[in-house]
Amino acid sequence: APTTRAGKAADYLDQRTSVGSAVKEFARKVFPDHWSFLLGEIALYSFIILIITGVFLTMFFVPSMALVEYHGPPATMDGQLMSDAFASTLHTSFEVRGGLLMRQIHHWAALIFMAAIVTHMMRVFFTGAFRKPRELNWLVGTLLMILGLLAGFSGYSLPDDVLSGNGLRITDGVVKSIPLIGSYLSYFIFGGEFPGDDIIPRLFTVHIFLIPGLILALVALHLFFVVLHKHTQYPGGGRTDKNVVGYPLFPVYTAKAGGFFFIVFGILALMGATMAINNVWSYGPFDPSPVSAGAQPDWYMLFLEGSLRLMPGGAEFVMWGDWTVSLNVLIPAVVVPGILFTFLFVYPFLEAAVTKDKREHHVLDRPRNVPVRTGLGVAFLTAFIILALAGSNDLIATHFHMSINTITWVFRVLIFVGPWFGFWITKRICLGLQRKDRELVLHGHETGRIVRFANGEYIEVHRPLDEQERWLRVNYSAHTPLEVEPATDSRGVRRKGYAQDKRMQRLSRFFYEDRIEPVTPAELAAAHSHGEHDAI
Numbered sequence: 001a002p003t004t005r006a007g008k009a010a011d012y013l014d015q016r017t018s019v020g021s022a023v024k025e026f027a028r029k030v031f032p033d034h035w036s037f038l039l040g041e042i043a044l045y046s047f048i049i050l051i052i053t054g055v056f057l058t059m060f061f062v063p064s065m066a067l068v069e070y071h072g073p074p075a076t077m078d079g080q081l082m083s084d085a086f087a088s089t090l091h092t093s094f095e096v097r098g099g100l101l102m103r104q105i106h107h108w109a110a111l112i113f114m115a116a117i118v119t120h121m122m123r124v125f126f127t128g129a130f131r132k133p134r135e136l137n138w139l140v141g142t143l144l145m146i147l148g149l150l151a152g153f154s155g156y157s158l159p160d161d162v163l164s165g166n167g168l169r170i171t172d173g174v175v176k177s178i179p180l181i182g183s184y185l186s187y188f189i190f191g192g193e194f195p196g197d198d199i200i201p202r203l204f205t206v207h208i209f210l211i212p213g214l215i216l217a218l219v220a221l222h223l224f225f226v227v228l229h230k231h232t233q234y235p236g237g238g239r240t241d242k243n244v245v246g247y248p249l250f251p252v253y254t255a256k257a258g259g260f261f262f263i264v265f266g267i268l269a270l271m272g273a274t275m276a277i278n279n280v281w282s283y284g285p286f287d288p289s290p291v292s293a294g295a296q297p298d299w300y301m302l303f304l305e306g307s308l309r310l311m312p313g314g315a316e317f318v319m320w321g322d323w324t325v326s327l328n329v330l331i332p333a334v335v336v337p338g339i340l341f342t343f344l345f346v347y348p349f350l351e352a353a354v355t356k357d358k359r360e361h362h363v364l365d366r367p368r369n370v371p372v373r374t375g376l377g378v379a380f381l382t383a384f385i386i387l388a389l390a391g392s393n394d395l396i397a398t399h400f401h402m403s404i405n406t407i408t409w410v411f412r413v414l415i416f417v418g419p420w421f422g423f424w425i426t427k428r429i430c431l432g433l434q435r436k437d438r439e440l441v442l443h444g445h446e447t448g449r450i451v452r453f454a455n456g457e458y459i460e461v462h463r464p465l466d467e468q469e470r471w472l473r474v475n476y477s478a479h480t481p482l483e484v485e486p487a488t489d490s491r492g493v494r495r496k497g498y499a500q501d502k503r504m505q506r507l508s509r510f511f512y513e514d515r516i517e518p519v520t521p522a523e524l525a526a527a528h529s530h531g532e533h534d535a536i
């Protein structure tokens with residue numbers, strides 16, 4: 001029988017729930033260790049901090065658009081007409097003890113949350129962690145990313161200052177650009193013509209209940225999948241698709257993760273305490289007329305802003321007398337993000353179809369070994385960054401004293417050539433790195449030591465790789481492009497599905513083009529005798 005107090009408590013619980021064996025099983029689960037696996041944790045911890053600080057903010061925030069005459073600090077706002085929402089944000093910031101700190105931690109946590117999600121997603125993408133059996137978790141993740149965007153957007157729209165009001169104004173325009181249903185949808189969302197006085201209370205419910213609830217449920221599913229599938233691991237000595245090398249969840253991982261939570265919390269608290277963010281009183285309450293240069297959304301929404309700013313204004317026409325088609329808004333604000341998000345949703349399935357790879361993968365890819373995937377990832381990021389920069393074209397113009405029209409035209413060209421260029425350069429770098437790996441496996445490291453033989457011949461001494469290094473450089477994606485059967489079968493009848501196979505084959509060729517062959521045993525043997533020559 002247990003003698004310690006903790007033991008007795010555990011025993012009490014176990015006798016009533018038989019949770020013991022599950023806990024033991026769970027505590028022994030092994031997690032591999034790598035710094036890049038912390039990115040998902042940062043997303044998780046900043047979400048927890050968003051909930052904690054968010055609950056605090058709900059105690060003081062008044063989700064109402066009723067007009068009030070504000071009296072209180074700061075002096076510039078005293079006596080102004082504004083909504084309850086804006087007034088309560090000022091009150092929270094200036095008169096509630098710790099209020100400004102909480103608002104600032106909340107806002108910084110939102111920025112870090114999205115940054116962690118995006119970098120976590122990049123880690124998963126570039127290492128191929130989305131491959132079987134984790135495709136579904138990739139989908140859950142992509143949903144989480146989109147919910148994160150909506151959480152941030154609904155949050156920074158709440159204070160009803162000039163910046164957030166203008167963000168909503170743009171949203172109204174985007175919704176109205178949707179053909180046929182646009183204006184009805186806008187009336188539905190705003191409860192009448194923009195801005196009405198329903199949108200803030202509605203966004204409030206969405207922001208503090210609907211979206212966090214969905215995120216919470218999906219994060220639970222996401223982590224359940226991580227446990228179910230087990231975590232992937234980087235290639236290295238002794239690691240295979242059949243084992244997991246790492247530390248047990250308890251006590252090593254729980255201690256590490258618990259400590260890491262406090263590090264994230266500490267850094268966010270420090271940021272909230274020392275770095276001003278979203279000083280809404282310097283913009284003032286919402287009023288559609290004053291929009292100045294330097295009005296930017298939070299970074300994760302900048303790509304949408306940039307997309308809108310790049311689109312030439314002319315693409316708008318009236319059909320059938322009174323029906324306006326606003327392609328100038330529809331394309332950048334609905335079609336472009338639609339394409340970007342669709343790419344993210346379908347990529348794991350597309351790659352699986354192109355490689356016909358049905359194996360499970362628990363050892364991660366080195367990005368260089370899958371040049372086309374890595375190239376596509378860089379192309380995607382290039383597009384994202386160009387759009388985000390285009391969303392800051394006014395700031396670039398004022399900071400660097402350049403013409404905003406020139407900047408906009410440069411980005412209009414870049415958005416087409418940039419991703420292509422990014423893809424091409426990345427693919428070449430990957431292939432170069434693979435060649436370098438091949439060279440290392442065959443001939444070892446250069447040492448810079450030159451030896452002269454008695455017969456006058458000079459050679460450089462090479463140091464062979466150790467087991468770890470060699471393991472890392474084994475090419476894991478030793479696949480060949482799809483070969484399709486001929487167009488007609490043995491009796492000359494045209495085969496069904498041939499055209500589709502042919503199309504897939506073309507994609508597959510593209511994926512494996514310029515493939516660098518893995519080192520063969522014969523090559524290794526030849527290099528070995530060469531090495532012996534060196535040794536002599």
Ligand code: HEM
Pocket residue numbers: 036037038039040041043044047117120121124129130134137138139140141142144145148219222226230231232233
């Ligand atoms: C793994 C959290 C969003 C895909 C993980 C892990 C955590 C986590 C803690 C395990 C540690 C790690 O590998 O980093 C979260 C949270 C998210 C989020 C809190 C957002 C609220 C995403 C997104 C994607 C994604 C946007 C991709 C679209 C995955 C996959 C794994 C994973 C595939 C398994 C990785 C592996 O075993 O190597 N996530 N994640 N997650 N996440 Fe996320």
Ligand code: HEM
Pocket residue numbers: 047050051053054055057058061088089092103106107110113148151152154155156157158159207208212215277278
């Ligand atoms: C405001 C993001 C979750 C309650 C905000 C703001 C952002 C944001 C960027 C604007 C802050 C400002 O500068 O004024 C997020 C994100 C969340 C999240 C990304 C989760 C993924 C929550 C939760 C709650 C909450 C769970 C409450 C339970 C609030 C309130 C405000 C707010 C009351 C208005 C406060 C104010 O601006 O004065 N949120 N939030 N948030 N958030 Fe959140």
